[in-house]
Amino acid sequence: QKEVEQNSGPLSVPEGAIASLNCTYSDRGSQSFFWYRQYSGKSPELIMFIYSNGDKEDGRFTAQLNKASQYVSLLIRDSQPSDSATYLCAVKKGGTSYGKLTFGQGTILTVHP
Amino acid sequence: GAVVSQHPSWVICKSGTSVKIECRSLDFQATTMFWYRQFPKQSLMLMATSNEGSKATYEQGVEKDKFLINHASLTLSTLTVTSAHPEDSSFYICSARVTSRNEQFFGPGTRLTVL
Numbered sequence: 084q085k086e087v088e089q090n091s092g093p094l095s096v097p098e099g100a101i102a103s104l105n106c107t108y109s110d111r112g113s114q115s116f117f118w119y120r121q122y123s124g125k126s127p128e129l130i131m132f133i134y135s136n137g138d139k140e141d142g143r144f145t146a147q148l149n150k151a152s153q154y155v156s157l158l159i160r161d162s163q164p165s166d167s168a169t170y171l172c173a174v175k176k177g178g179t180s181y182g183k184l185t186f187g188q189g190t191i192l193t194v195h196p
Numbered sequence: 197g198a199v200v201s202q203h204p205s206w207v208i209c210k211s212g213t214s215v216k217i218e219c220r221s222l223d224f225q226a227t228t229m230f231w232y233r234q235f236p237k238q239s240l241m242l243m244a245t246s247n248e249g250s251k252a253t254y255e256q257g258v259e260k261d262k263f264l265i266n267h268a269s270l271t272l273s274t275l276t277v278t279s280a281h282p283e284d285s286s287f288y289i290c291s292a293r294v295t296s297r298n299e300q301f302f303g304p305g306t307r308l309t310v311l
């Protein structure tokens with residue numbers, strides 16, 4: 084079992100729809116969870132992070148965390164073609180020195196006009 | 197804030213040569229920087245954790261004598277790929293952790309092609 088798992092997709096949604104991206108993790112001691120967006124040929128950029136159970140909203144993005152189910156998700160409302168990218172879920176384990184992150188394989192999102 | 201730069205952005209070299217990549221935090225101090233490698237259509241793989249003033253911690257399977265890391269100051273870490281071979285061709289990305297905060301911010305990456 085991979086430490087951080089994501090559906091590789093591609094996930095295709097129409098413009099204006101809600102895109103839902105999911106991630107599961109295996110280490111129950113994981114403390115913090117991050118969503119990064121990566122455009123082709125570019126490095127990842129941080130969208131948001133969450134470390135408490137529940138929802139966290141930032142503009143069109145909402146991160147949801149359920150530690151009991153070891154599940155974290157990212158919702159993108161009013162999806163735009165510019166949101167088309169690979170979305171990486173990353174997890175910081177508890178007790179990990181220096182804040183090391185473990186990444187999932189990424190989900191490719193395509194938003195079509 | 198939290199800008200990380202990398203230099204060079206791309207490099208082409210001959211097999212057997214060494215290549216140095218610099219990672220700088222421009223507007224903050226980073227006691228910890230990370231080096232990743234990403235092959236096409238794959239996710240980021242952590243190579244090593246670089247701590248200012250101490251030896252880097254390498255991930256399992258990463259040759260520390262081939263990938264030399266130096267974190268000389270709170271704003272600069274370097275990765276040197278020694279005796280590069282075509283299989284080392286990849287996208288190398290550094291990130292820096294803002295001290296006392298959770299987030300890691302990534303540099304723009306360096307695309308290395310070894311002929």
